[in-house]
Amino acid sequence: MFELLEPIATVTFSESVNEAFLALGMRNYWDGYFAGRAAPLGAAPAEVVHAVFYNFADGEVARHIPWVWGKTTPQEAITVRERASAAALRDGMGRLAGSPDLVRTADLATRAALSAPTEGRPLYAGLRALGVPEQPVARLWHAATLLREHRGDGHNAVLVAHGIGGTEAHVLLALSLGMRAEEFGRVHHLPRAYLATVVDGLRTRGLVDAAGRFTDAGRDTRERVEARTDDLAAAAYDVLDAGELAELIAGLEPIAAALQALDD
Template sequence: MSHSQAEVHRMFELLEPIATVTYSEVPNEAFLALGMRNYWDGYFAGRAAPLGLAPAEVVHAVFYNFADGEVARHIPWVWGKITPREAIAVRERGSATALRQRIGELAESPGLVRAADLAARAALSAPTEGRALYAGLRALDVPEEPVARLWHAATLLREHRGDGHNAVLLTHGIGGTEAHVLLALSLGMRAEEFGRIHHLPQAQLAAVVDGLRDRGLVDAAGGFTDAGRETKQRIEALTDELAAPPYDVLTADELDELAARLEPIAAAAQAADD
């Protein structure tokens, strides 16, 4: 059945703090212990592992929003220290441990088991066409342990949404760095203040902003124009629309139940992150 855009977006908000424990200290330390040089080695090893030994060019294309050359600083170097299969296992163990630490006694609750089952049913139900990273993840075994299963399902749904988001960006002619600039502006930040792109050479970042200005999306002061704001809103709305299919397998009551059971888990995970 179909669910409203608001309901689909709410699922994104609830699953995001669960999936992104992957990028926290516990998994990072596990990757460093296996020879990774820094956080980004572990990031690329863990996230790209479902793609196998894909070259940097392929990982760059699938991830979409990294600046030129960033992926190549880590892929394929990391595969000299760890295999994709090992990276998948390290990522799952570290993420489940991190989530368990963040949510405390909720990790042992019947509500989490039910949330994991519902989320996994949704996460495994979507078509894979055009969704390379989601397809790679869906080919993996689903963990039996409930906390790990919930994290895995949240990650599947996050990457399914991400694959769709990249398609929407491409359709609107928005490149990866441009997407980060638009996100920064939507958060009330200047491009050079945003963590994912502030490290880029000033001239390179200025050229990206100038390009958005030439297209009428950014004004002279470096903020959104009305057209830029409308484009950003349209991209987000279409992203939610493309993220909806996994939830069609759930009834309205089941989706409501999933949201209710995720709320305390997501709140606890977010509170620990904050």
């Protein structure tokens, strides 16, 4: 489900959505990112957004929050994000946007998205408090975003339980992809000395070896984190019976494939 929903939800990070936020007066991509994604939390201070998002280095959130709220409001950011994301999804889907099966797929995804527990999941809970779009493409994007943030909140909880900080999580992901931390796009901009300190901490804990590669313990830890994350995300789909879940998967597969083809 993650692989099928991620391409749908992440159209919100595309260039066309970025342009919509720049038109509001945002200075750059990250202003729009934080305005759109944090908006369901209201005008929360940087410290709260930093805690909820979890994986940004100290000071990164504060470069954008609360500055963005001087240019727009959370409600306007929610509206712009939904409208621009739905348009991007519609463009990416092509002819599938007019499929007679789309309404059913969006409805099934929405049922799952609105059924998951909110406890301990602040970003998901904020999204759950918003209205559900009526238009099928927008509704599908909204459902995918809800399910993505539900999974993300659960993932952060698992990371906390394993004592893995946000930057450490990115370093472990980079290693799983065969990359060094300073090569990984999400953290490559951070000071080399800071990244070296993070890697040293992982090495001290026995998760990384002297050459900066996974140890068996490090690989096992990452696998356990991912497996538990999947377990926690599964509750959202309990509301669907086996036939409905199969129907949802069948509806999502061509959409995900069309969106992934755009990146190939």
